[in-house]
Amino acid sequence: MSIFHREKKEKAIIVGCGRLGSQLADLLSDENQHVTILDRDGAAFRKLSSAFGGLVLEGDGSDFDMLVEAGAHDATILAVTTDDDDTNIMIGLMGKEILHIEAVVVRLNDTAKKAAIADSGIAVLSPSTLCVAEFQRLLDARKGEGEA
Amino acid sequence: MKIMLVGGHYKAHFLAKSLKAKHHEVVLVNDNMEWCKFLTNAHDVVCVCGDGTKPFILEDARAAEMDAVAALTNKDAENLVICKLAKKLFHVKSTLAIVNDPKNLVVFTRLGVDKCISATEMLSDVIESETVFSAVHSYLPLENGRIVCLDLVLPADSPVCGKRLRELEMPHGSIVGIIVRGETTLVPNGDAELLAEDKIILLATAQAAERATALFGGGNV
Structure with missing residues (x-):
């Protein structure tokens, strides 16, 4: 995504070290950005690659003080990827509207809940919407081959 | 007033009773089918069975017609989402959330919830x-x-x-x-x-x- 490619060094906070969160953390770490990843469960950090060069913090990311402890006051990116949409919305709103983090991205499995953060400037990652677009692309590519 | 109560087991039950006694119109949303049946019978109110953090459930319960929405679930994040949806999607004038973590009193107020109540804080004040x-x-x-x-x-x-x-x-x-x-x-x-x-x-x-x-x-x- 374009927001992750910038000249200056970013300071990113990732909440939720699941499959998506850990891959995102590895990616940003490989690009030499400052990364802090949070998860309630310390065992989740095993998903990070051995080359991960960022910080890990065990704690509840929906706790405002924990976000501050993770360095939210001078973060430029906040990616929220826990498995709970409501928690993601809450953390996203805290990051954008109270801590004024520049780029805030939240994962929402239920796209209908997007309405709760409409007009807030928070970007939404919706796995099902992304999959449908990719599915469509694959079908179109197949059609293209057929015609050729 | 038309008031919607979302979630909350006994809280919804007793609040509905008290609000009905004061002649308010009450609509309930609860995700437990058995409890919905009980509430409907006990208070002669409309009770929509489902997850109140989902926009279509709030729509079924006619959130747009409400004067106030109170989010009473046990999870702070759910209560925030309910209040935000009520505001943004259904333009409800007054929203209220129950919070467990007293810290969220300030956080939720800054995020646009009209009134927050913390049982923890109240208890500690009384003690x-x-x-x-x-x-x-x-x-x-x-x-x-x-x-x-x-x-x-x-x-x-x-x-x-x-x-x-x-x-x-x-x-x-x-x-x-x-x-x-x-x-x-x-x-x-x-x-x-x-x-x-x-x-x-x-x-x-x-x-x-x-x-x-x-x-x-x-x-x-």
């Missing part, structure tokens, strides 16, 4: 008022506990009995608002004399409350 201030009869926290209004009765052995208000070294951030003496109520100036058995209504910041109470010989500090 404090019972233990810290022994001569204090009632203790009312305002502005999320930053200010307190309390009343205390001057004991006969209080060091301030017979003194004028101006002679007291009131802690910074505290003021005597009213003195109740028998049937008379006076808003005092510096010349007011304090007598035993006077009831003092004191207004103070949370920091000053304890010292102010101690000054009147009322606290066990």
